[in-house]
Amino acid sequence: MSRTARIRLFWGAAAVIAALYTMACLRLPHFGTAVHPYGDRAVAATLRQRTANTISSINFDQRAFDTLGEESILFGAVLGATALLRRTSHDHNTRPRPVRVLPSTRLFGALLLPVALLTGIYIVAHGQLSPGGGFQGGVVLATALHLAYVAADYRALQRIRPRELLDQADAVAAGAFTVLGLAGLVAGVAYLQNVLPLGTFNTLSSGGLVPVINAAVGIEVASGVIVVLAYFLDQTLFATGPAGGAFRKKAER
Amino acid sequence: MTAAQLLPLAVAVPLLGAVTLALAGRLLPRLGCDILATAWASADVVLLAGLWHCSSRGTQVNWVGAWKPTGGEGVGIVLVGDRIGIGLALLITVLILAALLYAWRFFEEPPAGHRGTFPALILLFEAGMCGFALTGDLFNAFVFFELMGAVAYALTGYHVEDPRPLQGALTFGVINSLAAYCSLMGIALLYARTGELGMAQIGRHLAGHSADALIVVAFVLVLTGLLVKGAMAPFHFWLPDAHAVAPTPVCMLLSGVMVELGVYGAARVYWTLFSGPGGIPAHAMRDVLTSTGVVTALLGAVMCWQQRHIKRMLAFSTISHVGLFLVGISLLSPQGVTGTALYVAGHAGVKAALFALTGVLLDQHGSVDEHSLYGRARELRRSAGIMFVLGALALAGLPPFGTGLGKALTEHAAGEFLGWLPAVFVLTSAITGATVLRTAARVFTGAGGRPDATAGAQTRGDHEEPEVRDPGRPVPAPMLVVPALLLAGSLVLGLLPGPVTALTRAGQLFTSRAAYLAAVGLAPTNQPAMPVVTPVAPPVVWTGEGIALGLLSTILAAALAATALWGPALQGAAAHRLRGLAAAVTQRLVAPLRSLHSGRLGDNAVWLATGVAVLLVAFSTLVQP
Numbered sequence: 085m086s087r088t089a090r091i092r093l094f095w096g097a098a099a100v101i102a103a104l105y106t107m108a109c110l111r112l113p114h115f116g117t118a119v120h121p122y123g124d125r126a127v128a129a130t131l132r133q134r135t136a137n138t139i140s141s142i143n144f145d146q147r148a149f150d151t152l153g154e155e156s157i158l159f160g161a162v163l164g165a166t167a168l169l170r171r172t173s174h175d176h177n178t179r180p181r182p183v184r185v186l187p188s189t190r191l192f193g194a195l196l197l198p199v200a201l202l203t204g205i206y207i208v209a210h211g212q213l214s215p216g217g218g219f220q221g222g223v224v225l226a227t228a229l230h231l232a233y234v235a236a237d238y239r240a241l242q243r244i245r246p247r248e249l250l251d252q253a254d255a256v257a258a259g260a261f262t263v264l265g266l267a268g269l270v271a272g273v274a275y276l277q278n279v280l281p282l283g284t285f286n287t288l289s290s291g292g293l294v295p296v297i298n299a300a301v302g303i304e305v306a307s308g309v310i311v312v313l314a315y316f317l318d319q320t321l322f323a324t325g326p327a328g329g330a331f332r333k334k335a336e337r
Numbered sequence: 338m339t340a341a342q343l344l345p346l347a348v349a350v351p352l353l354g355a356v357t358l359a360l361a362g363r364l365l366p367r368l369g370c371d372i373l374a375t376a377w378a379s380a381d382v383v384l385l386a387g388l389w390h391c392s393s394r395g396t397q398v399n400w401v402g403a404w405k406p407t408g409g410e411g412v413g414i415v416l417v418g419d420r421i422g423i424g425l426a427l428l429i430t431v432l433i434l435a436a437l438l439y440a441w442r443f444f445e446e447p448p449a450g451h452r453g454t455f456p457a458l459i460l461l462f463e464a465g466m467c468g469f470a471l472t473g474d475l476f477n478a479f480v481f482f483e484l485m486g487a488v489a490y491a492l493t494g495y496h497v498e499d500p501r502p503l504q505g506a507l508t509f510g511v512i513n514s515l516a517a518y519c520s521l522m523g524i525a526l527l528y529a530r531t532g533e534l535g536m537a538q539i540g541r542h543l544a545g546h547s548a549d550a551l552i553v554v555a556f557v558l559v560l561t562g563l564l565v566k567g568a569m570a571p572f573h574f575w576l577p578d579a580h581a582v583a584p585t586p587v588c589m590l591l592s593g594v595m596v597e598l599g600v601y602g603a604a605r606v607y608w609t610l611f612s613g614p615g616g617i618p619a620h621a622m623r624d625v626l627t628s629t630g631v632v633t634a635l636l637g638a639v640m641c642w643q644q645r646h647i648k649r650m651l652a653f654s655t656i657s658h659v660g661l662f663l664v665g666i667s668l669l670s671p672q673g674v675t676g677t678a679l680y681v682a683g684h685a686g687v688k689a690a691l692f693a694l695t696g697v698l699l700d701q702h703g704s705v706d707e708h709s710l711y712g713r714a715r716e717l718r719r720s721a722g723i724m725f726v727l728g729a730l731a732l733a734g735l736p737p738f739g740t741g742l743g744k745a746l747t748e749h750a751a752g753e754f755l756g757w758l759p760a761v762f763v764l765t766s767a768i769t770g771a772t773v774l775r776t777a778a779r780v781f782t783g784a785g786g787r788p789d790a791t792a793g794a795q796t797r798g799d800h801e802e803p804e805v806r807d808p809g810r811p812v813p814a815p816m817l818v819v820p821a822l823l824l825a826g827s828l829v830l831g832l833l834p835g836p837v838t839a840l841t842r843a844g845q846l847f848t849s850r851a852a853y854l855a856a857v858g859l860a861p862t863n864q865p866a867m868p869v870v871t872p873v874a875p876p877v878v879w880t881g882e883g884i885a886l887g888l889l890s891t892i893l894a895a896a897l898a899a900t901a902l903w904g905p906a907l908q909g910a911a912a913h914r915l916r917g918l919a920a921a922v923t924q925r926l927v928a929p930l931r932s933l934h935s936g937r938l939g940d941n942a943v944w945l946a947t948g949v950a951v952l953l954v955a956f957s958t959l960v961q962p
Contacts, residue, residue: 098950112526125410147414149401156464274399
């Protein structure tokens with residue numbers, strides 16, 4: 085197809101889709117009404133399960149099976165990155181070199197890194213009580229570690245990043261979710277059924293299985309994101325040859 | 338513990354397997370990883386075989402986490418194991434086991450420390466596909482759909498030494514992700530209208546509203562994601578590019594069952610969500626999907642005939658067969674579903690075997706190009722050669738292969754709807770069978786004239802990287818045993834009455850919306866919540882008509898292959914005129930078609946948008962509120 089034909093065909097199709105999609109959206113229930121059938125049922129179920137954060141109750145209890153699939157996608161992404169970004173005989177690797185940074189930047193990074201880590205742990209740990217949870221907290225934890233790269237250099241990140249351990253932690257946490265689901269079957273009830281005592285509403289130990297699964301997801305997300313980023317950073321910064329090296333010049337500053 | 342309680346294990350077992358392999362791959366040698374992977378895959382086959390056995394007593398239903406609705410209102414996810422769903426999951430597990438066994442001696446030594454990565458990805462793929470086959474929840478289906486997609490992109494690009502697999506995987510990933518966004522938007526529209534995510538629940542709520550623009554748009558958008566994976570024309574452009582470059586064991590899975598899952602998803606979504614009042618009327622579904630199915634089948638067959646890259650050829654043959662499957666389900670009859678289910682199962686065995694045998698050629702001769710392999714695989718003719726020919730004949734629908742029986746049942750059902758549809762079945766399966774037969778004759782016996790190895794601007798197959806660099810090694814036993822077993826499996830499906838009997842009942846259950854609603858405990862309020870008993874029609878096995886049409890397409894395939902091999906050498910004025918005619922047809926009709934398959938990502942995305950627009954217009958016109 086020629087370029088003009090392609091563009092014309094696309095705009096024709098896009099116009100039809102846009103027109104019909106707009107017509108469909110005009111048929112949606114009006115914004116801001118009081119009718120929320122699923123929301124009402126989910127909140128009621130959340131309160132019955134003595135979990136303060138409805139989102140976490142949906143993610144890790146009511147629709148935990150969805151989350152099992154989603155965290156498996158992340159696990160699959162880590163494995164996929166391992167497979168696709170593996171070193172081949174064509175790649176030549178260079179070693180990261182120290183980079184000069186302003187002392188104030190370095191100091192700021194050193195101060196903020198533990199604070200950011202603590203924030204991440206807090207967000208994961210309170211997932212069953214307040215906004216946040218394993219997914220969000222995990223990303224905060226992973227970002228916190230990369231402050232070392234932003235505020236210092238790649239060598240600093242490598243020193244504080246136990247890559248092999250995180251790779252294994254990712255797999256173990258992904259497996260933990262699946263195994264926690266089996267607890268229900270062992271107890272003779274349904275898979276992923278919330279079999280732990282529900283505790284007192286609005287305390288750290290409330291919600292039964294929710295905080296446990298939430299913690300497993302937090303560990304998986306944090307280590308998974310760090311490992312995936314590690315593969316990409318290695319590839320873009322230090323591998324030359326057919327696959328990598330595109331950004332190398334830039335990275336060497 | 339009941340069978341229904343074990344349904345989630347169809348997902349949990351391969352997930353755990355993937356985790357153990359990712360961990361054990363650091364410690365175990367290669368053989369250990371292979372044994373471990375095979376053990377996990379076997380465990381899942383045993384589990385699904387058990388569930389299949391139990392499903393004869395009725396549909397197995399599991400509310401995950403025991404979130405069973407009270408008074409018809411709930412928040413949880415339901416798994417519904419009817420015979421079609423469980424049967425498909427069983428097919429998935431069997432093919433996964435076959436692919437893992439085949440891969441035992443297939444790859445080069447994987448990188449130390451990551452020996453478990455490939456089998457772990459395969460097991461995650463299995464978890465995604467099984468989850469998709471068994472779930473009764475629309476959003477949950479989307480999640481598992483994404484899981485199998487994400488893993489499939491990585492598996493397609495596994496040979497990172499070569500840039501082409503990465504390009505193929507990228508096209509596959511981008512087009513399928515765009516389509517997945519369409520599905521997600523459709524799910525959002527349905528959720529906004531009904532406040533439900535369960536398939537049966539959404540279907541029940543649609544009855545309170547007439548079918549308006551929202552329903553039509555939501556239906557088309559949800560269907561887009563499924564049919565892009567199902568490679569319906571014009572959504573099929575990603576498939577040959579991905580299949581040509583993926584490692585052979587992955588091709589076996591992609592062509593054997595993943596593409597067919599898209600068609601299954603479309604049928605499931607139609608029957609549970611949209612087949613009732615307030616949904617999409619049957620005539621609209623039938624008209625649109627039958628016509629696109631016929632176009633897909635013909636297009637795939639014509640393109641298949643044109644290929645010399647054997648993997649691309651098999652990929653186009655899959656597209657052609659998917660077109661026939663689409664026609665089968667769009668008949669909206671129990672017989673259509675039964676025939677298609679059997680056709681899919683038989684096709685999975687045959688197509689996986691053909692890909693496996695192509696892997697043998699790649700392994701031994703470092704090429705998958707029909708022309709440059711001319712006569713080079715003579716030493717394999719007694720093993721791989723015979724199987725390749727059997728695969729070609731089975732693809733054409735030779736009785737008593739499972740493909741033949743599935744084709745016979747489906748085309749009989751199709752003939753009752755439109756008299757000329759069986760002709761499409763006979764013609765397209767003859768063309769795809771003939772192409773594979775032509776290849777087998779050239780490669781394994783050197784039949785016909787030596788093809789011009791440089792002719793035409795085509796995708797050649799002689800620059801593929803061999804997957805193992807060890808020239809002169811004998812063919813590893815699993816690489817011949819696995820295709821033999823797969824072909825035998827396809828034969829058994831057509832010979833034994835058991836599968837047909839089971840699938841006849843399964844087809845009736847699958848097309849009964851009331852039975853599905855009753856199974857998940859959402860029987861219409863004015864009816865008692867008891868299983869709906871439909872009269873059991875006696876299963877039809879081989880009929881005279883079916884055998885005759887199967888033989889006809891096989892003979893047609895042999896004749897076409899013979900024409901391709903020896904036609905160019907024929908003397909005489911008539912032969913000369915016919916050759917001129919064939920060249921003119923190729924020039925006028927086929928060349929433009931080929932040039933559409935440019936493989937450019939931009940073109941593929943435009944075809945996706947065009948397909949969505951056409952489907953939207955077609956369904957909006959046919960559905961009158």
